[in-house]
Amino acid sequence: MTPTPPRLLRPSGALAFLAIAAVLSATTRPSTAAPTTDWFYGVNSHYAYGWNAYGSVTPANLINQAKSVGMTIMRDNCSGSTQLPRFKALAQAAVGTGVQVYPVLSDSVAADETSSYNASYSNAQNIATNLQGLVTYYELGNEWEIFVSGLFTGGTNGDQPSQYNNAVFMKVRGAIRGLYDGIKSVSPNAVIISPTGGWLHYALLQMLWNGTQPDGTTGHPVVRWDITAWHWYSDMANIESAGNTHANVLQILKNSFGKPIWLTEFGVRPDYGDGTEAQKSAFLVGSLGYQKWVSVATTYNLQCVLNYVIYDDSSDPGYGIYEIDGVTPKQRYTDIHNFIQLHPAPFTVETESLAVAQTSGDTHRVFAGSGFSGGYGTILDANAVGDYVTYVIPSVAPGTYNVRVGVKKANTRGIFQLAIGIAGYVNPPTNIGSTQDLYAPSDTYTELNIGTWTPGTLSDKWLRFMITGKNASSSGYSEAFDYIRIIPQ
Numbered sequence: 001m002t003p004t005p006p007r008l009l010r011p012s013g014a015l016a017f018l019a020i021a022a023v024l025s026a027t028t029r030p031s032t033a034a035p036t037t038d039w040f041y042g043v044n045s046h047y048a049y050g051w052n053a054y055g056s057v058t059p060a061n062l063i064n065q066a067k068s069v070g071m072t073i074m075r076d077n078c079s080g081s082t083q084l085p086r087f088k089a090l091a092q093a094a095v096g097t098g099v100q101v102y103p104v105l106s107d108s109v110a111a112d113e114t115s116s117y118n119a120s121y122s123n124a125q126n127i128a129t130n131l132q133g134l135v136t137y138y139e140l141g142n143e144w145e146i147f148v149s150g151l152f153t154g155g156t157n158g159d160q161p162s163q164y165n166n167a168v169f170m171k172v173r174g175a176i177r178g179l180y181d182g183i184k185s186v187s188p189n190a191v192i193i194s195p196t197g198g199w200l201h202y203a204l205l206q207m208l209w210n211g212t213q214p215d216g217t218t219g220h221p222v223v224r225w226d227i228t229a230w231h232w233y234s235d236m237a238n239i240e241s242a243g244n245t246h247a248n249v250l251q252i253l254k255n256s257f258g259k260p261i262w263l264t265e266f267g268v269r270p271d272y273g274d275g276t277e278a279q280k281s282a283f284l285v286g287s288l289g290y291q292k293w294v295s296v297a298t299t300y301n302l303q304c305v306l307n308y309v310i311y312d313d314s315s316d317p318g319y320g321i322y323e324i325d326g327v328t329p330k331q332r333y334t335d336i337h338n339f340i341q342l343h344p345a346p347f348t349v350e351t352e353s354l355a356v357a358q359t360s361g362d363t364h365r366v367f368a369g370s371g372f373s374g375g376y377g378t379i380l381d382a383n384a385v386g387d388y389v390t391y392v393i394p395s396v397a398p399g400t401y402n403v404r405v406g407v408k409k410a411n412t413r414g415i416f417q418l419a420i421g422i423a424g425y426v427n428p429p430t431n432i433g434s435t436q437d438l439y440a441p442s443d444t445y446t447e448l449n450i451g452t453w454t455p456g457t458l459s460d461k462w463l464r465f466m467i468t469g470k471n472a473s474s475s476g477y478s479e480a481f482d483y484i485r486i487i488p489q
């Protein structure tokens with residue numbers, strides 16, 4: 001395989017202005033447990049490049065540094081066989097730490113769409129083979145419109161198809177499709193993160209998703225992904241009112257693709273403000289930074305924000321949480337750490353991954369369904385009022401939370417009441433919100449906003465879903481769940 005040259009995870013210097021499963025038996029749980037939390041706070045690294053301090057730090061220490069800030073997911077490059085050994089070492093070091101690592105694949109193209117597809121396919125297949133069991137997420141390349149020569153015709157926002165070169169777009173489409181198919185040929189359950197764009201360059205993703213292209217023709221191959229990825233930096237200002245069109249970029253991404261959104265790079269420019277670390281750090285945790293990401297997370301299904309970047313390095317100086325020595329934390333280390341402490345990430349637990357503390361004796365099963373988060377849900381074959389299933393969520397901190405539950409409604413479902421208490425129900429559990437009717441004339445996946453919960457202690461919690469009745473139109477009392485989402489208020 002031809003080694004690919006190092007690439008930055010963001011444009012630098014002059015470009016910065018634009019920155020521009022197997023079938024489950026009734027009692028089998030998924031063999032690869034779904035993530036137990038949303039990875040809301042994360043960080044980029046360049047460990048796989050091995051330059052500057054990345055060349056001397058051990059992967060375990062790097063993971064620990066990210067964890068000490070409060071980051072639980074790390075994004076690094078894995079463009080090809082050159083970077084693969086170092087990336088793999090990083091992913092191996094992350095196992096069991098509570099930090100997850102995922103790769104950004106190559107954004108290289110070949111002579112035409114077919115050869116681009118083939119080269120990307122074999123590259124991604126090799127990477128996925130080597131990383132099997134180590135990573136869950138794969139990103140389909142970084143900032144193609146910046147790094148692929150001639151794709152973006154420049155001078156404009158990147159929000160119109162006509163601002164891209166048709167022939168180059170076709171090569172890019174081939175390469176991205178090749179990455180997707182190469183990953184899936186090895187790991188069909190991999191979670192795919194879109195090619196990352198930034199600023200107002202969303203026309204590129206829209207064309208890929210819709211099967212259109214810059215020349216205006218339609219009906220071309222489409223690209224699919226599970227998570228929409230985007231980049232945002234301080235010079236882009238307000239993501240809900242950006243540029244000369246006052247674009248609400250998060251709303252556009254949500255409406256265009258209907259997928260969760262990750263900001264795979266968020267950072268402050270080295271020349272921001274008066275150039276002092278104090279101002280840059282204040283920006284990061286301020287009203288156009290982490291404060292905004294937390295406040296709009298639910299509105300746009302923003303699930304993850306990855307800071308750019310953990311270390312300063314000589315190829316892209318000034319962005320680090322740590323200085324270029326990889327040892328000295330900047331002011332932003334403390335400010336981001338403190339912000340995360342005060343704003344715990346919303347987290348989602350898949351019910352199929354939860355321990356069951358108790359049931360009423362009725363059968364509780366894990367079952368597969370394409371409409372379920374993580375591909376699976378759970379069902380209690382309840383048949384009477386008073387039947388229940390009680391799940392365990394470990395280590396919930398004191399606070400005020402909004403509790404939401406993903407469910408699968410059907411015409412055989414009952415009505416339930418959720419009650420939560422400390423594990424073991426050392427005190428009687430507290431009802432959360434009112435009863436919820438799971439009846440629907442046909443199968444319906446939806447999220448219920450149950451209500452507010454204010455636990456007073458850090459402890460494992462039991463969540464009991466007890467049947468209280470059924471809709472007159474329902475033929476039964478069963479209840480089926482997908483996930484439980486806990487959102488700090």
Ligand SMILES: [Ca+2]
Nearest residue numbers: 350373376482
């Ligand atoms: Ca689920």
